[in-house]
Amino acid sequence: MDIGKKQEVEAKKKKNAENGKLIYSRAKQYAKEYEEQQKELMQLKHEAKLKGGFYVDPEVKLLFIIRICGINAMHLKTRKILQLLCLRQTLTVVQYLPASYAQIFNGVFLKVNEATMNMLHRVEPYVTYGYPNLKSVRELIYKRGYGKLNKQRTALTDKLHCGTGGQQLPMAFKLKAPLGGLKKKKRNHYVEGGDAGNRENYINELIRRMN
Known part of the structure; x- marks a missing residue:
């Protein structure tokens, strides 16, 4: 494999690795945000129940x-x-x-x-x-x-x-x-x-x- 081709392959591998890390990071961040939203929703329901009311899900x-x-x-x-x-x-x-x-x-x-x-x-x-x-x-x-x-x-x-x-x-x-x-x-x-x-x-x- 010539030097130019080798450099091209290495650059492609590096880019794929960076893309993989970015996608994983996005997925992880979304899961975290989703979990926080669920916790907030449960808290709102709990507070509404304590006040004798009810909370309607968004x-x-x-x-x-x-x-x-x-x-x-x-x-x-x-x-x-x-x-x-x-x-x-x-x-x-x-x-x-x-x-x-x-x-x-x-x-x-x-x-x-x-x-x-x-x-x-x-x-x-x-x-x-x-x-x-x-x-x-x-x-x-x-x-x-x-x-x-x-x-x-x-x-x-x-x-x-x-x-x-x-x-x-x-x-x-x-x-x-x-x-x-x-x-x-x-x-x-x-x-x-x-x-x-x-x-x-x-x-x-x-x-x-x-x-």
């Missing part, structure tokens, strides 16, 4: 969305929305599995806003989502914080900044197939005995089965 600001269906009979617009939601990307494609399988069981954090909810309603038969707790956030970040892209170990970018407004979409978490499998009519809504749609806090149970 509007949920974070979702975790999991893709549960492949591309069979999927409309082009639906595919585009899944791409905007960062759910058509994959970190690890198993060679002997079809591409449609490799695209399912991806999960991503998104901030709750009107645009996100409108898109979720359009792709609801293909995804399930809910409100992750601190335990789920921590476990996903520290267990699934890295994956393989183009045969290289790649750090995930900050999931909370994923959205249609950014110039770069981060990679999704690649999860395992859920222990015990999904329901036969998984495209039916969760409240109707299926797996799709908003399952609110029950998303945490599904995360445990897939992490």
Whole structure:
């Protein structure tokens, strides 16, 4: 290997190492901030109870969305929305599995806003989502914080900044197939005995089965 090529390789390794440290630092900082928010929320509830009142939780600001269906009979617009939601990307494609399988069981954090909810309603038969707790956030970040892209170990970018407004979409978490499998009519809504749609806090149970 000539000197120029060697220097280029070394520079790339150094940059990857720096990026990895930055991503880990962001994930750690987010987990810390999330924990502080939860402690503050518990304190406010406790104070309200002591005064004989009650505390109403602020509007949920974070979702975790999991893709549960492949591309069979999927409309082009639906595919585009899944791409905007960062759910058509994959970190690890198993060679002997079809591409449609490799695209399912991806999960991503998104901030709750009107645009996100409108898109979720359009792709609801293909995804399930809910409100992750601190335990789920921590476990996903520290267990699934890295994956393989183009045969290289790649750090995930900050999931909370994923959205249609950014110039770069981060990679999704690649999860395992859920222990015990999904329901036969998984495209039916969760409240109707299926797996799709908003399952609110029950998303945490599904995360445990897939992490």
